[in-house]
Structures are given as C-alpha cells and as structure tokens.
Amino acid sequence: MPNHVQLVARRSFFLLLFLILTGCSSAYYRAAESLGFHKRDILVHRVEKARDSQEEAKTQFKNALDRFTALTGFKGGSLEEKYRELDAEYERSRAKADEVRKRIDDIEDVSEALFDEWENELSQYQNPSLKRSSQQKLTGTRRRYDQLIAAMKRAESKMEPVLLTFRDQVLFLKHNLNAQAIASLRGELDSLQTDISALIKSMEASIREADEFIKSVGGPA
Structure with missing residues (x-):
C-alpha cells in the first residue's frame, strides 16, 4: 500500500x-x-525546453533541405515515393515550428506572472538597501529576458517563409509528378538555401541567448 x-x-x-x-x-x-x-524555476525550465525545441527544429529544417536538394537531382525511380518523403519532411518541419511557437508562448506567460509578482513585492520591503538590490536584479533580469525573447521571436519569424515555400513545392509536386515539378524545385533551391541558412543563424543566436539567460538567472530576488 x-x-x-x-x-x-x-x-x-x-x-x-x-x-x-x-x-x-x-x-x-x-x-x-x-x-x-x-x-x-518554471521560467528557467521553459527557456531550457524552448532552447531544446529550437535545436530540434534546426536539425529538422536541415534534414528537410537535404531532402529537397536530393529531389532536385532526381534521375529516375518512383517520383510518387519522393513526393511522400518530401511531404513527410514538410509535416515534421511544421510540427517542430509549432512546438517552438508553443514554447515561446509558455515562456511569455510565466515571465509576465514572475515580473508582475516581483514588482508588487518591491513595495513590501522595509529595508531600503534590500529593496534597491532587488530592484536592480529585477531590472537586469528583465533586460536579459527582453534580449532573449526578441532573439527567439526573430528566429521563429524566419520559419514561416521557409514552411510556405516547402508547402507550395509539396502541393505542386503532388499533382505534377513529372519533369516540370522537378524544374520548379530546382528554381526554388537557391532561395530556399538562403532562407534556411538565415533561419539556422538566427536559431543559433537564440540558443546562445537562452544559454546566457539560464546562466544569469539565479539566487534570491
């Protein structure tokens, strides 16, 4: 029992x-x-989860680009099978992007609650020195948080254009399993590579911000 x-x-x-x-x-x-x-504690945990989700999304978008690139060099075989593979990569990329957005929303929710509580507690101090110290820590934490959430949102905003390009190509390929569809893929490859490179760069910057934020937040308020 x-x-x-x-x-x-x-x-x-x-x-x-x-x-x-x-x-x-x-x-x-x-x-x-x-x-x-x-x-x-919850904020730090959610930042860690968002960072990990961005790492996973970065890997997934790289994989999708590799699949896209391989298809532009299609020489023969089942184009229907290649379409299904590309469609699966698109769906996985969309799911990872949705997860990143959800993680960012979770961070914003708890940060708002934390900073409101912290601000309200400042009025409860009787010791001016302790109050000043807590105010300084709140200001510093807010500043680092603002940098973090801005970096995360910059990276998140770069996912949707890539996903829209993927979706267009997957939809076109679905109904045009022929050389015309492959030519269309080739025409988008350079642009897609540029967009995904920019996305990965932003994600890596966001991940670094997350690591710095996690290291910086600690100790009593």
Whole structure:
C-alpha cells in the first residue's frame, strides 16, 4: 500500500496535470509553488525546453533541405515515393515550428506572472538597501529576458517563409509528378538555401541567448 507521502505526491501530480490541461495559469503557478516550484524555476525550465525545441527544429529544417536538394537531382525511380518523403519532411518541419511557437508562448506567460509578482513585492520591503538590490536584479533580469525573447521571436519569424515555400513545392509536386515539378524545385533551391541558412543563424543566436539567460538567472530576488 502506498504511504501517506506517496499519496500526497500523487494527488499533487494529478492536480498539476489537471491545471496544465485546463490551461489555468495562475492556479497552476500557485499549485506549483505549493510544491516548491517557484515562477523563476518554471521560467528557467521553459527557456531550457524552448532552447531544446529550437535545436530540434534546426536539425529538422536541415534534414528537410537535404531532402529537397536530393529531389532536385532526381534521375529516375518512383517520383510518387519522393513526393511522400518530401511531404513527410514538410509535416515534421511544421510540427517542430509549432512546438517552438508553443514554447515561446509558455515562456511569455510565466515571465509576465514572475515580473508582475516581483514588482508588487518591491513595495513590501522595509529595508531600503534590500529593496534597491532587488530592484536592480529585477531590472537586469528583465533586460536579459527582453534580449532573449526578441532573439527567439526573430528566429521563429524566419520559419514561416521557409514552411510556405516547402508547402507550395509539396502541393505542386503532388499533382505534377513529372519533369516540370522537378524544374520548379530546382528554381526554388537557391532561395530556399538562403532562407534556411538565415533561419539556422538566427536559431543559433537564440540558443546562445537562452544559454546566457539560464546562466544569469539565479539566487534570491
């Protein structure tokens, strides 16, 4: 039979799961804090998850470009099979892009709650020196956060043009399994390579910002 501690932990887990699924952010943060997970901890965790999602998206977009490039050199075989492969790469790329967007939304949600709470707590200080120190730390954390979220959104904004190009080519190939479709792919290759190179560069900059932010955030407010 599970002991009391196990039962409490299990109930707490299912409570957090329910709050996540129902999308009640404020209730989720209160429940998480009751278990010892503060908003700062949640923010850092979500930045780590977003960074990892960007790493995965970067790899996926590279893979999709490789598949696209290989298809432009198509010499023979089943063009229907090549279409399915390219379509699968597009769908995987779209899914990774959606995941990155969701991770950024999650970061913005908890950061707003954290900074509002931190700002409100400043008025509770009686010691001017401690208040000044906390204010300075809040200002610095906000500045680093603004740099981080700007970098993440710059990288995220570069995904959609690439996805639209992929989608157009996949749709065209679906109904034109012939040399005309391959010629169309070749015509888009240089532009697509340029766009994906810019996307990867932005993602790498965003990932570096995430690493710097994670390192910088710590210690009591």
